[in-house]
Amino acid sequence: xxxxxxxxxxxxxxxxxxxxxxxxxxxxxxxxxxxxxxxxxxxxxxxxxxxxxxxxxxxxxxxxxxxxxxxxxxxxxxxxxxxxxxxxxxxxxxxxxxxxxxxxxxxxxxxxxxxxxxxxxxxxxxxxxxxxxxxxxx
Amino acid sequence: xxxxxxxxxxxxxxxxxxxxxxxxxxxxxxxxxxxxxxxxxxxxxxxxxxxxxxxxxxxxxxxxxxxxxxxxxxxxxxxxxxxxxxxxxxxxxxxxxxxxxxxxxxxxxxxxxxxxxxxxxxxxxxxxxxxxxxxxxxxxxxxxxxxxxxxxxxxxxxxxxxxxxxxxxxxxxxxxxxxxxxxxxxxxxxxxxxxxxxxxxxxxxxxxxxxxxxxxxxxxxxxxxxxxxxxxxxxxxxxxxxxxxxxxx
Numbered sequence: 260x261x262x263x264x265x266x267x268x269x270x271x272x273x274x275x276x277x278x279x280x281x282x283x284x285x286x287x288x289x290x291x292x293x294x295x296x297x298x299x300x301x302x303x304x305x306x307x308x309x310x311x312x313x314x315x316x317x318x319x320x321x322x323x324x325x326x327x328x329x330x331x332x333x334x335x336x337x338x339x340x341x342x343x344x345x346x347x348x349x350x351x352x353x354x355x356x357x358x359x360x361x362x363x364x365x366x367x368x369x370x371x372x373x374x375x376x377x378x379x380x381x382x383x384x385x386x387x388x389x390x391x392x393x394x395x396x397x
Numbered sequence: 398x399x400x401x402x403x404x405x406x407x408x409x410x411x412x413x414x415x416x417x418x419x420x421x422x423x424x425x426x427x428x429x430x431x432x433x434x435x436x437x438x439x440x441x442x443x444x445x446x447x448x449x450x451x452x453x454x455x456x457x458x459x460x461x462x463x464x465x466x467x468x469x470x471x472x473x474x475x476x477x478x479x480x481x482x483x484x485x486x487x488x489x490x491x492x493x494x495x496x497x498x499x500x501x502x503x504x505x506x507x508x509x510x511x512x513x514x515x516x517x518x519x520x521x522x523x524x525x526x527x528x529x530x531x532x533x534x535x536x537x538x539x540x541x542x543x544x545x546x547x548x549x550x551x552x553x554x555x556x557x558x559x560x561x562x563x564x565x566x567x568x569x570x571x572x573x574x575x576x577x578x579x580x581x582x583x584x585x586x587x588x589x590x591x592x593x594x595x596x597x598x599x600x601x602x603x604x605x606x607x608x609x610x611x612x613x614x615x616x617x618x619x620x621x622x623x624x625x626x627x628x629x630x631x632x633x634x635x636x637x638x639x640x641x642x643x644x645x646x
Binding site: 274360 | 448454455458459461462465466468469472473475476479480508509510512516517519520548549551552553555556557558566606607610611613614615
């Protein structure tokens with residue numbers, strides 16, 4: 260029957276399109292397995308962001324990105340958070356000083372002092388950062 | 398029927414009378430009729446079978462289409478699951494209730510901790526939240542978030558090493574900062590009159606002041622120079638900032 264022939268033709272076209280779509284989704288699915296495996300491996304091997312040898316701009320940039328996602332540092336990112344936060348506080352301390360905001364400045368300085376005590380192997384960071392910012396520590 | 402010669406009963410299939418042997422004309426007609434009927438029966442049967450065959454073909458194809466669609470959906474679900482971030486929850490900040498967030502935000506605002514406030518908004522997913530509890534904070538969210546972006550760009554510029562290799566990075570930062578400062582004032586001008594919430598509008602001016610001070614401090618501008626800077630286009634702002642940085646060297 261003519262109508263059946265047309266129906267079969269249309270269905271064959273639909274099947275052809277769906278087969279092509281299935282091929283694409285299957286390839287994408289196999290790619291996603293690879294992506295998931297890489298992510299699991301990266302998570303298992305995560306050693307944190309190494310700030311050694313990085314410029315303060317890189318550290319601050321990475322820190323600002325990370326802290327927008329989580330206020331809790333991932334394992335290995337503790338130094339990043341300390342140094343990044345110190346850089347940020349030093350930056351803001353100069354602004355607060357210029358504005359005459361004593362409370363904010365005081366709070367900033369307190370936090371900076373607390374971080375200085377925790378710098379460990381990065382004990383040189385406060386002097387360098389304050390040198391860049393161009394302000395004396397209180 | 399009866400035989401025309403002897404009158405005895407005959408069947409339609411009897412070619413001759415069994416009693417007198419006379420020819421039965423009805424048998425010939427009957428035979429022709431039977432052949433015609435059989436032919437029509439066969440044709441009808443064939444048509445029926447063809448029709449059934451066609452329908453079966455449609456049915457098979459429909460089943461194939463359904464199976465293909467199900468397979469596509471299944472592969473799609475598996476793919477999206479694999480691409481979804483299943484990070485360990487312990488490394489992410491736990492979401493507090495809106496009431497707790499609003500209390501914390503009020504505390505930070507009173508302390509003038511605008512950057513901390515924006516960080517909280519990001520980690521607590523308030524920035525793009527459609528929750529009614531945060532409706533009054535729209536102006537604050539826009540202004541504070543833009544302010545935070547400006548500060549982060551300025552931090553990048555300040556901490557960037559001043560070497561030849563960093564010229565492109567300086568240029569890029571200045572470009573972005575020019576755009577971001579414009580975005581800030583665009584949003585600030587909309588909300589500064591307290592549209593939407595008087596509670597938070599008291600902080601808008603302070604945030605703008607902090608941004609103004611930061612630019613003046615780190616790019617060595619006085620009030621007049623800053624006002625002139627604001628009147629420049631995005632590109633002109635970028636050029637001006639780069640000029641100031643290059644003059645530092």
